[in-house]
Amino acid sequence: MMPRIDEDACTGCGKCIEVCPPLAIHLEDGKARIEEEFCEECGFCAAACPVSAIGIPFPKSGAS
Amino acid sequence: MDYPHVFSPGRIGPLTAKNRIKYAATETNFNTQDGFVTDKEIAYLAAQAKGGAGIVTTQGAYPDLPGEGKGFRGTMSIAHDSFIPGLAKLAAAIKENGALSCLQILHCGREGGVDLDYCLMPSVVPQRLSYFKPPREMTAAEIGQAVKDHAAAARRAVEAGFDMIELSGIVGYLISTFISRYTNKREDTYGGETLRERCRLMVEVLGAVRAEAGDRVPVGIRLCGAEILEDRGGNTLEESIESFAIAEEAGAAFVSVTVGWHESSISVITRDVPMGHWLWVGERVKKAVSVPVMMAFRLFLPHIPEKAIAAGSIDFWEACRPMIADPELPQKAAEGREAEIVPCIACNLCFSRLYYHQPIMCTVRPSLGHEGEAAWGYYGFAPAGKKKRVGIVGGGPAGLQCAAVAGKKGHDVALWEKGTVLGGSVLLAARIDEGDEELLRPVRYLEGECRRAGVAVELGLECSPEVLAAAGLDTLVIASGAGFSRPLPGPCLDPVGIIGKGKKPGKSVLVLGGDGVGLATAVYLLRTGDYAITIVEASGRLGRDVSPFYLWRYLKLFRERGVVTLTRAKVSAGPRRAVAVTTPKGEQTIDVDDIVTAVRQTSEDLKSLYARCAPEIYLLGDAKRPRRLHNAIHDGYRLGLQL
Numbered sequence: 001m002m003p004r005i006d007e008d009a010c011t012g013c014g015k016c017i018e019v020c021p022p023l024a025i026h027l028e029d030g031k032a033r034i035e036e037e038f039c040e041e042c043g044f045c046a047a048a049c050p051v052s053a054i055g056i057p058f059p060k061s062g063a064s
Numbered sequence: 065m066d067y068p069h070v071f072s073p074g075r076i077g078p079l080t081a082k083n084r085i086k087y088a089a090t091e092t093n094f095n096t097q098d099g100f101v102t103d104k105e106i107a108y109l110a111a112q113a114k115g116g117a118g119i120v121t122t123q124g125a126y127p128d129l130p131g132e133g134k135g136f137r138g139t140m141s142i143a144h145d146s147f148i149p150g151l152a153k154l155a156a157a158i159k160e161n162g163a164l165s166c167l168q169i170l171h172c173g174r175e176g177g178v179d180l181d182y183c184l185m186p187s188v189v190p191q192r193l194s195y196f197k198p199p200r201e202m203t204a205a206e207i208g209q210a211v212k213d214h215a216a217a218a219r220r221a222v223e224a225g226f227d228m229i230e231l232s233g234i235v236g237y238l239i240s241t242f243i244s245r246y247t248n249k250r251e252d253t254y255g256g257e258t259l260r261e262r263c264r265l266m267v268e269v270l271g272a273v274r275a276e277a278g279d280r281v282p283v284g285i286r287l288c289g290a291e292i293l294e295d296r297g298g299n300t301l302e303e304s305i306e307s308f309a310i311a312e313e314a315g316a317a318f319v320s321v322t323v324g325w326h327e328s329s330i331s332v333i334t335r336d337v338p339m340g341h342w343l344w345v346g347e348r349v350k351k352a353v354s355v356p357v358m359m360a361f362r363l364f365l366p367h368i369p370e371k372a373i374a375a376g377s378i379d380f381w382e383a384c385r386p387m388i389a390d391p392e393l394p395q396k397a398a399e400g401r402e403a404e405i406v407p408c409i410a411c412n413l414c415f416s417r418l419y420y421h422q423p424i425m426c427t428v429r430p431s432l433g434h435e436g437e438a439a440w441g442y443y444g445f446a447p448a449g450k451k452k453r454v455g456i457v458g459g460g461p462a463g464l465q466c467a468a469v470a471g472k473k474g475h476d477v478a479l480w481e482k483g484t485v486l487g488g489s490v491l492l493a494a495r496i497d498e499g500d501e502e503l504l505r506p507v508r509y510l511e512g513e514c515r516r517a518g519v520a521v522e523l524g525l526e527c528s529p530e531v532l533a534a535a536g537l538d539t540l541v542i543a544s545g546a547g548f549s550r551p552l553p554g555p556c557l558d559p560v561g562i563i564g565k566g567k568k569p570g571k572s573v574l575v576l577g578g579d580g581v582g583l584a585t586a587v588y589l590l591r592t593g594d595y596a597i598t599i600v601e602a603s604g605r606l607g608r609d610v611s612p613f614y615l616w617r618y619l620k621l622f623r624e625r626g627v628v629t630l631t632r633a634k635v636s637a638g639p640r641r642a643v644a645v646t647t648p649k650g651e652q653t654i655d656v657d658d659i660v661t662a663v664r665q666t667s668e669d670l671k672s673l674y675a676r677c678a679p680e681i682y683l684l685g686d687a688k689r690p691r692r693l694h695n696a697i698h699d700g701y702r703l704g705l706q707l
Contacts, residue, residue, distance in 0.1 A: 040425075
């Protein structure tokens with residue numbers, strides 16, 4: 001699942017850039033941006049973000 | 065039939081499996097966060113059953129409502145009756161496709177509580193792996209509840225229509241943490257100095273589950289045959305083996321033998337462990353019990369379990385990773401089509417993704433998780449609307465995979481490789497570390513796929529734009545790999561020269577670039593000679609793109625051999641062969657005999673160079689952006705689908 005970046009929460013620290021295997025993240029106006037073409041949806045960025053600005057939108061069924 | 069023992073029927077309690085292959089429980093993260101089975105999971109397990117295994121096991125379903133037993137975000141639940149309809153669909157999908165369906169109940173214990181801020185254990189033993197939650201000691205009431213939860217889960221499994229039930233007590237999961245002396249320090253009746261005392265939870269759970277399952281649904285258990293926790297005060301080997309006998313006494317109808325905990329400090333399932341290495345553990349268990357013994361763990365090729373079953377070391381061959389890579393492994397082995405099996409390379413990409421809340425993915429099989437989507441071609445590709453003449457430059461994994469898919473879709477495909485051997489960078493990767501020659505298996509498989517797809521492969525042909533322009537192509541695919549940057553003046557070696565052409569650097573070596581390629585080059589040098597190595601990496605992290613299952617080994621080797629690693633480092637040329645390296649800690653000058661540049665880059669604007677060669681041009685794999693093997697194969701597969 002493609003990670004989602006909460007731009008308001010992103011501090012532009014760049015931790016996500018360093019852990020991204022395909023180098024698919026860069027800073028744009030001080031905020032992390034994912035190049036979706038190269039993103040391999042590994043989730044490393046979400047795990048590395050110190051302010052939890054990156055989320056993995058895991059599906060819920062809504063049945064419970 | 066080359067594998068008469070593997071393909072002979074096997075009894076489990078009152079049931080007969082058509083052969084001795086069991087697809088073993090594998091978490092996928094395909095299900096919803098609240099524990100409901102998805103169509104993706106159903107399609108995946110239907111494919112596993114269709115592939116010919118005698119038994120297909122579901123992933124471990126967690127039995128408790130709070131999710132203390134839940135190890136991964138997308139694990140399915142069996143903690144409430146509302147989950148039964150989804151589970152019933154899963155059971156039906158397995159049975160309709162010819163396999164016995166086995167539901168695994170899994171309380172993850174020390175590795176549980178993925179959505180909580182704690183996990184449950186018999187005693188508080190701090191986590192060694194940072195990913196896992198802080199442990200909380202279970203109360204007697206909580207233990208009683210866990211037994212009841214397992215029993216209720218068993219009732220639901222039977223209602224859902226499963227043929228068999230399996231419990232899991234391995235690697236740090238709840239039952240294993242009670243059995244192990246390392247994690248069970250309890251002074252009540254669930255702990256004790258004797259193994260039998262520590263097995264009490266397992267015995268109670270087995271009893272309660274069997275009572276719900278009845279006589280027609282056999283209940284088995286996976287246990288750890290060798291914990292490999294000697295350094296932490298874990299069980300002795302004798303104790304681990306005895307735990308299987310205690311399980312049999314408690315009514316287990318079959319046992320499955322595993323090796324190692326997730327926190328064991330040696331390699332268990334990586335390529336450096338030779339195939340078949342752990343069979344001795346199964347053999348020990350086999351001598352201790354009379355019920356069927358099953359085992360997985362690096363039994364990737366069918367002749368290995370065939371020999372083991374024939375010798376009486378084990379009764380059933382379990383497979384996780386080899387069947388993630390190819391659910392049709394059983395059928396292909398039975399039909400003598402072994403060369404068509406998509407080969408697992410033990411990269412553990414599947415496994416590592418689970419810990420990052422992502423669905424499993426497979427380096428060598430891009431269709432994983434898309435078995436139910438016709439467009440992904442798992443059951444065959446729809447012919448292309450318009451037959452194109454496709455030319456592919458580069459016979460590495462990206463080019464080969466693209467050619468195979470495009471060819472199977474009916475295109476007229478030619479693949480040109482300038483070297484004399486196919487494989488691209490994999491040819492280098494296969495020489496790095498122990499067991500890495502297994503990386504050549506997917507290359508051979510893809511070569512075969514190209515042959516079967518009618519791709520015209522030509523070796524030793526360098527493709528200039530002029531040659532290509534004359535080829536009359538509709539589509540040109542450039543998969544010619546990457547080159548290496550030259551950040552310093554003067555002569556420089558690179559991984560192709562060192563690993564591919566056998567060039568030997570002087571004793572003191574500076575490796576520029578600390579991603580997978582730089583680290584691999586250093587590992588290769590250390591394994592083939594005595595070198596003083598400094599690795600310089602521009603970012604703050606070494607091995608950014610290296611699987612954690614392998615990275616720890618490389619870093620351990622570097623520590624043992626005194627390799628200096630400098631991160632956030634910039635280099636500039638010093639006098640003679642000295643190199644100035646600046647890091648946040650200051651500047652230093654390093655005298656080196658040789659510099660190896662392992663920083664990959666795409667050498668030029670390939671698209672414009674070849675612009676006039678075909679109406680449509682695509683870049684693939686490292687030629688598009690230098691990355692890893694799975695990116696190359698997935699790039700190739702996806703482009704093949706698109707053409």
